[in-house]
Amino acid sequence: MSEKNENILQFRIKRWDPRSAKFSIHYYEVPTTPYMTILDALIYIKENIDSTLTFRMSCRMARCGSCAITINGKPGLACNTSISSLNSRIVTLEPLRNLPPIRDLVVDHTPFFKKQAMIKPYLMRRDINDFESEYWNPSREYYQSPKELEEYAEYAYCVTCGACYSACETVALDNQYLGPQALMNIFRFIQDSRDEGVFERLEIIDAYDKCWKCRVIDACSFVCPKNIDISQAIQYLKRYLLKKYFLPSKIRREAAPLASLPPSPKKRVEVQPPPFNV
Amino acid sequence: MVEIIRHDLIIVGSGLAGLRAAIEASIVSKGKLDIAVISKLQINRSHSVCAQGGTAAVLYPDEGDSYLLHAWDTVKGSDFLADQDIVMRFVKESPKQIYLLEHWGCPWSRREDGRIAQWLFGGHSFPRSTYASDVTGFFEMQTLWGILHKFDNITLYPEWSVTKIIVENGEYRGLTALDIRRGTLHLFTSKALIWAAGGGLRMYNFTSYSHTSTGDGFAIPFEAGFTLKDMEFIQFHPTGLVPSGIVIIEAARGEGGVLRNKNGERFMEKVAPQYKELAPRDVVARAMMKEILEGRGFEGPNGLDYLELDLTHLDKEVITKKLAAVVEVCNMIGIDPKVEPIPVRPVAHYPMGGVWCNIEGESEVKGIWIAGEVGCLSLHGANRLGTNSTAECLVWGAITGRNAALYVQKKENNPSSIPVEELQGEEKRIFDEFLGRESGEDSYSIRRELRIIMDNCFYIFRDGATMREGLSKIRTLKNRFRKVTVKDKDKIYNSDLLTAIELNNLLTCAEVIALSAIMREESRGSHYRYDFPQRDDNKFLAHTLARKTTDGITIDYEPVKILYWKPVERKY
Numbered sequence: 001m002s003e004k005n006e007n008i009l010q011f012r013i014k015r016w017d018p019r020s021a022k023f024s025i026h027y028y029e030v031p032t033t034p035y036m037t038i039l040d041a042l043i044y045i046k047e048n049i050d051s052t053l054t055f056r057m058s059c060r061m062a063r064c065g066s067c068a069i070t071i072n073g074k075p076g077l078a079c080n081t082s083i084s085s086l087n088s089r090i091v092t093l094e095p096l097r098n099l100p101p102i103r104d105l106v107v108d109h110t111p112f113f114k115k116q117a118m119i120k121p122y123l124m125r126r127d128i129n130d131f132e133s134e135y136w137n138p139s140r141e142y143y144q145s146p147k148e149l150e151e152y153a154e155y156a157y158c159v160t161c162g163a164c165y166s167a168c169e170t171v172a173l174d175n176q177y178l179g180p181q182a183l184m185n186i187f188r189f190i191q192d193s194r195d196e197g198v199f200e201r202l203e204i205i206d207a208y209d210k211c212w213k214c215r216v217i218d219a220c221s222f223v224c225p226k227n228i229d230i231s232q233a234i235q236y237l238k239r240y241l242l243k244k245y246f247l248p249s250k251i252r253r254e255a256a257p258l259a260s261l262p263p264s265p266k267k268r269v270e271v272q273p274p275p276f277n278v
Numbered sequence: 279m280v281e282i283i284r285h286d287l288i289i290v291g292s293g294l295a296g297l298r299a300a301i302e303a304s305i306v307s308k309g310k311l312d313i314a315v316i317s318k319l320q321i322n323r324s325h326s327v328c329a330q331g332g333t334a335a336v337l338y339p340d341e342g343d344s345y346l347l348h349a350w351d352t353v354k355g356s357d358f359l360a361d362q363d364i365v366m367r368f369v370k371e372s373p374k375q376i377y378l379l380e381h382w383g384c385p386w387s388r389r390e391d392g393r394i395a396q397w398l399f400g401g402h403s404f405p406r407s408t409y410a411s412d413v414t415g416f417f418e419m420q421t422l423w424g425i426l427h428k429f430d431n432i433t434l435y436p437e438w439s440v441t442k443i444i445v446e447n448g449e450y451r452g453l454t455a456l457d458i459r460r461g462t463l464h465l466f467t468s469k470a471l472i473w474a475a476g477g478g479l480r481m482y483n484f485t486s487y488s489h490t491s492t493g494d495g496f497a498i499p500f501e502a503g504f505t506l507k508d509m510e511f512i513q514f515h516p517t518g519l520v521p522s523g524i525v526i527i528e529a530a531r532g533e534g535g536v537l538r539n540k541n542g543e544r545f546m547e548k549v550a551p552q553y554k555e556l557a558p559r560d561v562v563a564r565a566m567m568k569e570i571l572e573g574r575g576f577e578g579p580n581g582l583d584y585l586e587l588d589l590t591h592l593d594k595e596v597i598t599k600k601l602a603a604v605v606e607v608c609n610m611i612g613i614d615p616k617v618e619p620i621p622v623r624p625v626a627h628y629p630m631g632g633v634w635c636n637i638e639g640e641s642e643v644k645g646i647w648i649a650g651e652v653g654c655l656s657l658h659g660a661n662r663l664g665t666n667s668t669a670e671c672l673v674w675g676a677i678t679g680r681n682a683a684l685y686v687q688k689k690e691n692n693p694s695s696i697p698v699e700e701l702q703g704e705e706k707r708i709f710d711e712f713l714g715r716e717s718g719e720d721s722y723s724i725r726r727e728l729r730i731i732m733d734n735c736f737y738i739f740r741d742g743a744t745m746r747e748g749l750s751k752i753r754t755l756k757n758r759f760r761k762v763t764v765k766d767k768d769k770i771y772n773s774d775l776l777t778a779i780e781l782n783n784l785l786t787c788a789e790v791i792a793l794s795a796i797m798r799e800e801s802r803g804s805h806y807r808y809d810f811p812q813r814d815d816n817k818f819l820a821h822t823l824a825r826k827t828t829d830g831i832t833i834d835y836e837p838v839k840i841l842y843w844k845p846v847e848r849k850y
Contacts, residue, residue, distance in 0.1 A: 018770050035611045043489075047722040051774045052766040056320075058488040061524045061607055063416050064323040080610060102459055103771040109320060121424035123383035128428070131308055138377035143392040149385060156385050156417065160322060192383065259393045261340075269342035271403045273350030276842045 007032045009083060011041060013053070014094040016101035026050070032083055038093070039067055039078040042105075054104035062225060065161035069105050070094040075163035077225045096166035098175075111175065112162050115182040119204060123189065124197030125255065134258075142194040143259040152191035155184055155233055157226045164220035164230050176209045180220035180230045183211060187233040190240065196255040202244050211237050280698045283466045285314040285433065286686050288453070290440050291474035291495065292317035293324035294415070294668060295650025297422035298375075298675025299472045303683035304429040311683055314468070316435040316455055318490060322423040325476055325488040326671065329415020330527040330603060331399055332407035333672065334665040335372040338396070343404040345369045350843065352666060355401040355558045356630075356659025357803035357813065358845035359508070359821070359838055364637055364655045366842075368666075368673055375672035376408050384421040386410050398532040399664040401558035401850075405532075407665040412527050412603045415668055438464075439776060440475070440494070441708065443502040443646070444700050450645030451693045454704045458776065461769025463708065465701045467693055469686045470645045472678050473499065473633065474671075477651035479512065481784040481791075482626035483729035484582060486518055486525045495652035497783035499633050500790065504642060506824045507654040508631035509787070510795035511804050513662055514738050516562040518625020520584040524607045526622055528664045531555040533596055535589045537566065538619070539574035550850040557850040560661040560804045563624035567738045570623070578621065586619035624738055628667060630658040630804065631794070634823065639678035645685070645693075647678035656821060659838075660803020709769075712778050718763040721778045724755050728781075728788060731755075736795060741808040749792040756785050790831060794822045797833045815845050 011028045028049055030041045039057055046053050055078070058066040062080040071081055072092050083091065099107040127133035164180040165171055171179050186205055189195045205211040211234065220230040243250055287303055289296050292315050300315050315321065336343045348369040353360050376394065380386055387395040387409050398405040410417035426432060437458040444451040452467035475498070478491030500506050516537070517526040531537075536544050537555055549565040550557035566585055569575055575583040589597055589604075594616050598605060601615070608615045632654035639647045639655075650671040657670055735748025759782065766774035800814035801807050820835035 019768070037610070046773075047726075051720060051722070051764075051777075052768070054766075054771050054773050058319060058323055058490045059325065059328050060489060060522070061328060063327045063413065064319075064325075064488065066319065066323050080606075082610065103768075106771050108459075113320075117427045120427060121383075122421075122428055123381065125381070131305055135381050136305055136378075138374065138381050141377055141380045141386070141394050144388050145392045146388045146390065148392075149388050153385055153411070156420070157413075158420075159327075159416075189383070192385075194383070259391075262391055262393075267341065269404055271342065271347060273344075273346045274843065274846075277844050278840055278842055 009041070010090045011045065012090055012092045013105070014092070015053070015104040016095060018103050036083050037079055038071055038081045038083060038091070041083060042078060054106055056106055063159060065159035068096055068161035068163050068166070070096060070166065075166040075223050077161060077163070080225060096162055098166050098168065098171045099162060109162055112165050112179065112181065115178050116160065116185060118178070119182045119186045119201070120197070121185055121189070123192065123195050124200065126196055140258050143256045144193055148193040148256070151193065152188050155188035155191065155228060157228060158185065159226060161225060163223045163225055167219040167223040169217055169219065170213055170215055174209060174213065177213050178205065178210045180234065183214070183237060184228065184230040184233040187237050190237075193256045198251055198253070199244070202241060205237060206241055206244070211241060280465060280701055282452070282696060283464055284692055285466070285468045286312040287470050287472070287682055288314045288316060288466055288468040289472045289474060290316050290453070291324070291476055291650065291652070292319070292321045293326035293474065293476050293650060294418055294422065294671035295675040296324075296472070296474035297419070297426060298672050299474055299649055299679035299682070300432055301422065301425060301429070302676045302679025304431060306680050306683040307687060309429055309431050311431060311686060312433070313431055314433045314435060314466070316438045316440060318437065318439045318494070320436045321434050322419060324419065325478070325491045326668070327416045327419045328486070328488060329418070329668050330412050330525065331529055332397065332409035332414045332665040333372070333376060333418070333668040334399070334402065334406050334663065335376045335408050335669060336369060336406060337373055337376065337394060337408065343406055347404060348406060351402050352657070352663055353659070353843055354848060355661055355663040357661055357848060358819065358840070359656065359659030359802060361656050361839040362841040362843065363839050364657050367637060368657055368670065371673045371676070372669045375669065375676065379418060379421050379672070382421050382425040384410060384417055397529050398556065399528050400531070400553070400556045400562065401663040407529070409529070412529060412601055418668060418672070439779065440498060441704050441779065442700065443471070443473070443498055444697060445502050445643050446695070446697065448643060449693070450643050452696050454701055456708065459771055461772055463701060463705050465696065465698065467696050469689045469692055470647070470682045472647045472649055472682050473641070473652060474649040474675065475652050477629050477632065479626045479629060481728055481732050481788045483733045484518065484523050484623070485626040486515055486523050487626070492780035492784050493787035494780065494783045496632060496790070497786035499641075500786060500826055503826060505634040506631060506790050507634045507821050508656055508794070509629065509790045509824060510798050510822060511630035511660050512626060512736070512791065513559055513628040513630060513804050514563040514624035515627035516559055516566055516624050517587050517622040518627070519607060519611070520578050520582045520621040520623050521580065522607075522611070523625045525625065525627065526587060526604055526607070526620055527601065530587065530589055530601055530604055533600060534592050535587055537562075538586045538588055539569045540576055541574060545569055553850040558661055558663060561850055563738055564806060566624055571739070576621065578623070582623055584621040584623045587622045588619040589615045590617060590619065628662055630654070630656070630660060630662055631822075638681055639674050640681070647682050649674045649678040660805060708775070708779065712762070712764050712775055713767060715761070715763045718761040719758060720765060721762055721781045724759055724762065725781050725784070728752065728755055728784060732788060736791060739806055739808060740795060742796065745792060745796045749789070749796060752785065752788050752792055756789065759785055790824045793831050793833060794824055798822060819845065
């Protein structure tokens with residue numbers, strides 16, 4: 001290879017053609033720049049080489065979850081995968097697996113989002129079905145200490161990109177399986193000291209094709225772009241289910257009450273706006 | 279026979295304002311209204327997820343905060359261009375939104391006493407920015423997306439791009455939208471519409487916006503005859519990471535981070551002796567740009583000269599725990615903020631202006647409400663304070679959701695006449711013209727040039743001659759765009775076509791921004807002119823109104839509502 005091509009990287013992109021319902025492989029050469037990400041390279045190809053190349057993107061800061069694709073065999077976000085971290089002369093890009101492809105690198109997340117909907121991803125309280133209640137007409141916040149927040153905070157960072165779902169071999173074999181994201185999300189709410197839905201939530205996942213089908217391959221944890229230990233959360237859920245059978249009294253039933261107002265604030269900041277002068 | 283998709287209430291946009299409106303309308307109607315949410319993206323991927331800093335709300339009056347203080351900070355921050363009735367309503371309604379989100383599951387950061395934590399942001403004289411770690415917008419979106427699943431009366435249209443609002447005789451009739459996945463155009467109608475399509479400044483090259491924030495929210499109503507207000511006021515966030523433009527959260531300065539030039543000087547001490555780095559964004563951004571222009575910046579890539587944001591003296595624990603997202607984005611460019619300073623430069627971040635609407639969120643067209651960043655109430659005036667934007671989205675999301683729901687409940691039928699020919703017109707424009715044209719220039723080169731023009735002519739420091747030159751270049755680009763071609767001819771998920779539609783919107787917005795900026799011959803808030811360096815309250819204590827007419831764009835003014843505080847000199 002000549003010296004001039006030192007900073008050229010080859011991309012091998014597996015594109016889905018919805019007309020013929022077939023994949024085809026396309027090759028592109030991209031001049032690299034320092035700290036270039038896979039998304040930068042895709043944008044370069046679209047703007048300069050082939051504007052028909054189709055992929056999703058939005059925030060480019062690993063927050064929206066749009067640009068998840070399979071990169072050198074591993075699902076991840078294109079926007080926070082730098083090409084230097086891959087350490088390869090040729091980069092292979094494919095759509096996410098386990099989800100139906102729409103076109104090129106774009107897949108249909110509908111089955112994935114449907115499973116997330118099944119787990120009721122909101123705080124459950126006893127008064128939730130009454131629109132006149134505290135739940136919909138708040139007077140103050142529910143109490144939660146920083147320590148209680150830490151019990152679930154790390155699981156709340158999920159950007160619903162679908163990387164874990166794509167990497168999960170159990171999902172690949174059984175599309176009825178709830179999948180790592182939804183299960184992890186259930187754990188997030190069970191761990192939340194404000195939530196009152198623990199038994200209802202355990203009911204949802206207590207079935208062979210729900211929680212129990214996880215085979216602890218840990219691929220979900222391995223690929224998560226937010227470094228969430230999804231597999232661990234699922235194993236904790238299994239522990240909860242066992243508790244439900246043998247030690248139900250050990251499961252928390254009472255959720256946190258409203259925070260109490262401190263009797264006298266420790267410090268008071270004294271800044272006043274200027275008086276009205278109109 | 280044209281199929282018409284009917285709902286009671288359509289909400290366009292699925293960011294904080296759109297989702298909040300959908301939920302409020304559902305609560306008001308006790309889950310009865312047939313509501314549709316249309317979004318260009320998958321529903322939970324809107325740009326709102328990028329908001330980091332927090333949401334301003336007065337939660338602790340017993341500790342010294344007050345509605346009046348929040349209102350005064352906002353009015354002073356706006357350089358007195360904010361309408362003060364709007365500000366007063368805003369500060370009173372914001373706290374409820376914080377508690378609502380809390381009840382639905384938002385993981386707000388907490389104080390040791392188990393109550394919601396708040397931190398300090400620029401221009402605020404009390405730490406009233408409610409935060410959920412340093413990714414607040416993301417958690418707020420996640421919470422709203424979650425509670426949305428409680429309601430089965432909401433139909434989602436993910437990846438449907440609205441192309442036109444149909445208005446007849448000052449009344450809302452319907453809209454047309456492109457189903458991106460199938461590549462087909464459809465006609466929608468409903469009793470009411472909430473327009474929460476978001477802002478977006480992707481016409482700038484160095485911007486903090488998502489790739490998909492392309493000003494559609496401004497351009498589509500503008501083309502339909504709506505008024506755009508105060509579009510010259512573009513907020514430049516002081517600390518955009520070089521070269522990506524990703525924002526380094528203001529709380530990094532709130533927690534003690536300092537800005538330094540190439541000589542190691544902490545220049546903000548001179549500019550704002552009291553607030554220093556935590557002066558409002560327009561003040562800090564201007565001071566930074568002055569340092570760079572006078573040669574005290576570091577040389578950066580592609581002309582992006584920068585200054586340094588130094589966090590190295592902070593407690594490492596504070597950085598890893600409270601500023602985790604800063605570490606994450608810095609690591610992407612090989613920088614560890616714990617041991618080395620971060621390269622930053624002011625970045626196009628937020629348009630203070632938007633579609634004209636009144637305090638109830640009503641637009642000029644009967645049956646259409648405006649919510650969120652796309653609207654101009656005007657709450658932010660000439661310069662927005664950090665964390666007031668997410669609060670605005672939640673407050674007016676709720677207000678418009680409620681108002682529209684009540685209106686729909688009283689209105690018996692959908693609009694009787696729906697002009698079907700509008701759909702054919704859009705099909706012609708999009709499929710026959712964009713897709714049908716066989717040869718010509720592509721969108722990408724025009725877009726690249728537009729971004730350079732905006733960065734060069736409508737950045738922080740402006741002057742008449744440069745701006746006029748910029749405007750004429752934008753108009754040349756608009757002419758060139760008339761012959762744009764889309765190489766991708768497949769209708770299924772045609773992102774090449776979408777780029778062309780978006781570029782059209784970007785060009786429309788750019789022209790309005792340019793013209794509004796040229797006409798405002800003063801310096802106020804984020805709009806600073808070398809040729810008119812003073813604020814001129816005699817002539818320009820007024821909102822700019824841009825309208826599309828047969829003779830091109832006209833500019834008018836309307837007075838600012840000064841109800842409590844008269845303008846004074848702004849010092850920080």
